[in-house]
Amino acid sequence: MTPAWHRRLPSTRTLHLVPSLLLWAVVACAGASWLAVARLQQLHAAFETDARIVHRLLSQRVVQHDAIMATLALLQPAAAMGDHNPSTAPSPLPRLTSVYPQILAVLQRSAQGEWPPALQAELSVAEATSRRSGHAAVAGLNLPAGRYYLVLAATPASYSLHIDLRTTIPADEWPMDMATSPVRVTLEHGGETFVVQPGRTDNAAWSRAYEFHKLLAAASQPLDVVARRSVGLRELPWWGMLGWCALTAALWLAGRALQRQRIARQRAEELLRLGQVARLNTLGELAAGMAHELNQPLTAVLSSTQAAQRLLADDPPDLDTAQTAMARAVEQARRAATVVGRLRRLVERPDLAGQAQPLALSAAVHDVLHLLEPELAQRGITPQVTIAPDLPAVLAEPVALQQIIHNLLMNALQAMEQVPTAERQLHLALAPTSAGQVALTVRDHGPGIAPEAREHLFEPFFTTRTGGLGLGLTLCESLAQAMGAQLILSPATPHPTAADRGAEFVLTLAVAPAGP
Ligand code: ADP
Numbered sequence: 001m002t003p004a005w006h007r008r009l010p011s012t013r014t015l016h017l018v019p020s021l022l023l024w025a026v027v028a029c030a031g032a033s034w035l036a037v038a039r040l041q042q043l044h045a046a047f048e049t050d051a052r053i054v055h056r057l058l059s060q061r062v063v064q065h066d067a068i069m070a071t072l073a074l075l076q077p078a079a080a081m082g083d084h085n086p087s088t089a090p091s092p093l094p095r096l097t098s099v100y101p102q103i104l105a106v107l108q109r110s111a112q113g114e115w116p117p118a119l120q121a122e123l124s125v126a127e128a129t130s131r132r133s134g135h136a137a138v139a140g141l142n143l144p145a146g147r148y149y150l151v152l153a154a155t156p157a158s159y160s161l162h163i164d165l166r167t168t169i170p171a172d173e174w175p176m177d178m179a180t181s182p183v184r185v186t187l188e189h190g191g192e193t194f195v196v197q198p199g200r201t202d203n204a205a206w207s208r209a210y211e212f213h214k215l216l217a218a219a220s221q222p223l224d225v226v227a228r229r230s231v232g233l234r235e236l237p238w239w240g241m242l243g244w245c246a247l248t249a250a251l252w253l254a255g256r257a258l259q260r261q262r263i264a265r266q267r268a269e270e271l272l273r274l275g276q277v278a279r280l281n282t283l284g285e286l287a288a289g290m291a292h293e294l295n296q297p298l299t300a301v302l303s304s305t306q307a308a309q310r311l312l313a314d315d316p317p318d319l320d321t322a323q324t325a326m327a328r329a330v331e332q333a334r335r336a337a338t339v340v341g342r343l344r345r346l347v348e349r350p351d352l353a354g355q356a357q358p359l360a361l362s363a364a365v366h367d368v369l370h371l372l373e374p375e376l377a378q379r380g381i382t383p384q385v386t387i388a389p390d391l392p393a394v395l396a397e398p399v400a401l402q403q404i405i406h407n408l409l410m411n412a413l414q415a416m417e418q419v420p421t422a423e424r425q426l427h428l429a430l431a432p433t434s435a436g437q438v439a440l441t442v443r444d445h446g447p448g449i450a451p452e453a454r455e456h457l458f459e460p461f462f463t464t465r466t467g468g469l470g471l472g473l474t475l476c477e478s479l480a481q482a483m484g485a486q487l488i489l490s491p492a493t494p495h496p497t498a499a500d501r502g503a504e505f506v507l508t509l510a511v512a513p514a515g516p
Pocket of ligand 1: 503
């Protein structure tokens, strides 16, 4: 059962992904937002430009009305001056309506005459206004129908133009497609509206509204030019935004691939450093060197002893020469012993106790697990690591400690290859011992260790694996001893036939003395 104080190491694989994924998300969102904002600015600028052009065109047209009226007033037709009943007379300037299609009719009131009775009241008020202001005035404004009268008080005759706004719009110079443009253009006055261009309203969940308001540049016709446009979600540059996200995602993936390559390279270098490959090579060289160095003295011992045997068998035995031959054999045997001694010194570990330093056992475990990530993934094993809280630092030589943990884990992984993937479990526990040390327990759920194999596990060249060297545990034990630690097969290791079969190894390390 897992004690309550145990906690689990989070998966390093997922943890490594989080910052770079966040970075990608930030870059992708920032780029996409920038594209969206740029498009909104572009649409706003186009809207403002179109609205100003519309305002200028409409102003030019209505100013034209003022100019026509001023011309009419200046060029008072002679006929008009003498006409006593102009309101009943036909329009004095019938050609004006054919030249300017927006002018439906021209009315004239001479000094003694009256406006047509139906319009008398409105036109008279506008005429009085015009007389006061000195410029034309609007009368009978019917914006929904797009019609109004423009009255200019003049002497001797006053004039009125009946204007149709629908034909005032210069369609050929219009900056937008009137039927399809999303911009709505209206002329407004006193709560009434004349729709110049219907536009399109976006009912999307999100939309941004642009508005333009400006009075026509003609004091006589104070109509408000209003342009409105709403930009909906579908007008955002989705393809560009998605493209940017895809591009950054591709770059992120490429970056991840490069990083993975770098980690794999580092891992390979690290494995080499741990001596996995190098040790096997060295072992081969060592064996060849040993054979070569020992061959000569052993052959000499053999020939000297055989010679002594022969000399002693002679009748009478040649004792002197036999003694010399035996002395030579002793000399060669000593030489062989020196060679063996030299080789042993060569392979003996240096005194690691002197190189032991305080270090965090959990960090060493974490490093080795990281190194073995591909091996673990390949075998479908997720290691369960439990670490006691406030675990003190241990005294160990970093490389030797890594090598021991690495060997123990590799043995566990190799052992578990013999059981189905679903049954593979690997537990690592880091906890203080009752004797004031720190223990690392490596427990696997492989086939376990047969009782007859238990006592030979740490012997050199003991192996049950085909292709195994039987040196791993020997090396681990000597490394542990060299730095004042201890490696044992846990007595808790169950019998291979037990339900909770598997092997448990315990590495016990000294606690580092508290710092100054
Ligand atoms: P090798 O791995 O080359 O065989 P080792 O010294 O590492 O050499 O291991 C010696 C033997 O101990 C192995 O052949 C195996 O029989 C046994 N052994 C070691 N670790 C385990 C384990 N976790 N489960 C079962 N048997 C193991």
